[in-house]
Amino acid sequence: MMQTPKTYHPSLTLAMAKQRAEMYANIRQFFAQRDVLEVQTPLLSQAGNTDTFLQSVSANVNYLDKPTTYYLHTSPEFAMKRLLASWQVPIYQICPVFRDNETGKQHNIEFTMLEWYRPNFSLDDLAGELCELLAVVFGKPQTLKQYRYVDAFIDHVGIHPLTATAKQLEEVAKQKGLNINLGDDHQGWLDVLFSHFVEPNLGYDNPTIIIDYPPATAALANMATDGEGNQVARRFELYINGIEIANAYDELANGQALRQRFEADNAMRAKLGKPIMPIDENLLAACDDLPACSGIAVGVDRLLMVATGANSIDDVVSFNSSRA
Template identity: 65%
Template sequence: MSNANNLPVPNLSYAPTMTLAMAQQRAQFMSVIRQFFATRQVLEVQTPLLSQAGNTDTFLQSVAAQVTYQDKPCTYYLHTSPEFAMKRLLASWQVPMYQICPVFRDNEIGARHNIEFTMLEWYQPDYGLDEMAAELGQLLEALYGHPVILSHYRYVDAFMDFVGIHPLTASLDALQAVAEDKGLIGFDFNSDFNNTKDSEADIRQSWLDLLFSHAVEPNLGHDLPTLIIEYPPATAALAKTAVDKEGNTVAKRFELYIKGIEIANAYDELADGQALRERFEHDNQLRRRHNLPQMPIDEHLIAASDDLIPCSGIAVGLDRLLMVLIGATSLEEVIAFPSGLA
């Protein structure tokens, strides 16, 4: 192929979706983050991408990798976050630490999703969620280059404001009726579970997740970066639980939203190996009901959890954060090769 001047037209099928100028801005973005932690004497660490265990979370799908270990074929998993390995370091070393690394979640493609993306995760010993939120705000100020005010918004209040019913006390029928009223039809969570008390809680959380993602999330963080706090207990994952001012059990965690996009997820970390095992086993029961593969439980993490010091931890999606900072509409603008072009 040639152009009007009879010169060859270069084949740009290999070209990145991110411009050189954006790559330079991204490099500066990463430099600011590393300098932020260096001045606070937070140790940068590196943990393996591959693990014999996987994430049991029902709706996070790990990327499996077939490897040969000691001349035997076996399945490993690319980590969905560095959390499990970092907690083993934290239990051993008991110092503040952070990591910037690629993480992997299968079947996630879109303007805000990619199978491989970059995560910042850090842990602070003896921090509660208030201290972690304050440090997150300081990091945002360093990246924005000006003071930042974080809005705090209870999950219950956000749900009532945008959905119109109390998420922790509304009946299953009420949740389903509101979902149908908002056009969220075609979902039948009842058929996924057996008729047990635990299953009722799982069905309830499925409706809450659906309503929150479609009716609440898009409205969050447009005026100020917003922390959603006091989540339902079924979303605790590896976080502690507590009782809110109304007497409801809630998860001790928060999520950061900016411009309707989830950016970060923080826990007051649970240091109880047996409790974690029970949660992981319950996750695998849910995976079975959804015809998803059972995931090997990380026995190293279970053992380390009992020695974990009081701490809080947070994971930040750096590609998304950079995207909202510069006003981009797609991850393709801030990463070189999206999964479809890798």
Template identity: 65%
Template sequence: MTSLNHAPNNKPGYAASYMPTMTLAMAQKRAQMLADIRQFFATRQVLEVQTPLLSQAGNTDTFLQSVAAQVTYQDRPHTYYLHTSPEFAMKRVLASWRVPIYQICTVFRDNEIGSRHNIEFTMLEWYQLNYTLADLADELGQMLEVLYGYPVVMNHYRYVDAFMDFVGIHPLTASISALQAVAEDRGLLTFNSQNNLGIKKQNTDKEVRQEWLDLLFSHEVEPYLGHELPTLIIEYPPATAALAKTALDKDGNEIAKRFELYINGIEIANAYDELADGRALRVRFEQDNQLRRHHNLPSMPIDEHLLAACDDLPPCSGIALGLDRLLMVVTDAKNIQDVITFRSGQA
């Protein structure tokens, strides 16, 4: 028998502290979305894989903070890291098995809380062999059509063009002082100071340039993307390449071979034409760690297994997609807590 002291209160607006933040109806929509995604890949013979959440290596990206876990291995204490994405382990699998793969898993990013952020969230990541970014974009569009239930047209928008349309300055050729002047004119210098974004004098010109670009893009471009049509931003600045290849655009400027998907001003997915060069990636990881030290962040252990696997990685493109955010835009939810069971701090 239920105690009267613990009986659920069904009054409007009542929410007991133990209750999930999403409704049962939303949970059913989420379950259906996951089933539809798995069916989508099954019909394309893309293998579902599962890789470890914990790793001895961490993500060196300056602005992605890993969640550390203290574990005991062979009776000795070790620091492991919860993965920020399954990318490193999946590439090791891909280099060995050489078949298309995907994974749906929980990933972790420290100190990320907000209406669109949670420390732990659900990611869909997949890799296709011998796919160009255009091929991967087509497949992404096909998956969106399945989830939306109707045909989807995606807008392709060069980073340079979006930046010039909304900011009024060429991001790849403008001087650092010009970018700073625009940020000051838009009132972003005060924001930068208050939020400690860390554009430091001791950083290299390349680092400073990209930090101004990131500040301007996130505040003056991103909010306006993907409201009429899902929008792919393509041809990013080379400093954002991470694990992607670089190339020259039609104007002769170096760009990163990657795209991001935006819907309703929200970043949903991030795709790379994958760089299969262990030496080049080592240089990038070491540069990342140097930049982390500039920002008073700890250096992260480099994944030596990944570097070895990259030399055997077949030509491929890969994409990481935030499933919680996708469910938000599909269902018109306004807060990530509406599409997950419990948000960080309530578990």
């Protein structure tokens, strides 16, 4: 008779735990050899993430005997940029991050992120270093395939994402069997079509970076004009075996422009009935002192999944959110 696993047991096997520890050691050695400083920043912040696609986990604390709401960071980005503005040296961090209401085979409320920043690195420089890190993790040389967002969208969806109207995108979605109502949310339609029909096809032959994203996805990235005259965000995302692994920016170093983006995010949050998030004034104050740089965030759990062939994030973390 098959025994039921004891509920206190981890979903992570001892063998996988050893592979995880080895990957951590290799990552740390990789950055030590390149004189990139390991740092540690607070998990709790008085500011939250204004991004409408991310929901911060709030924490009720008492500060000087006064009940106060703090937020567990969705990424160490804001605090790391404050360090970068002061020290002007390359830095990295491996830490837990938190995003509310995220569950699934590739998602967990708490997960682990590797993030690093390189002053005076272009996005191409950063992609090259990412490729070298992947070679260490996978134990063999890697070649990154580069794919424009526009080209990937046309190849797999059949319509130009930056010139199509929201109505045209809605018609394509219906033709492909997606019966949802996003109204005139142009970026919403792009996100749905990309996640359903583009992402699952990416990164099977080689790790693939998608470049030149739509301007609405810029977040904290600089903007540029592509060869067709379209405004695009200076960022890339890494996909392996249909899974998003990393997100990189040519970092915006303009406090006033960043404030405008945060305020626009909060306006959209209000429109969608989502909570308004406190803006990180410390980040805005530091932003104008940021060196020209590129930065990247890598999902450590997902990277371990693809490196080991694991089918679920549950296989690479000790206890998922339902068992924590």
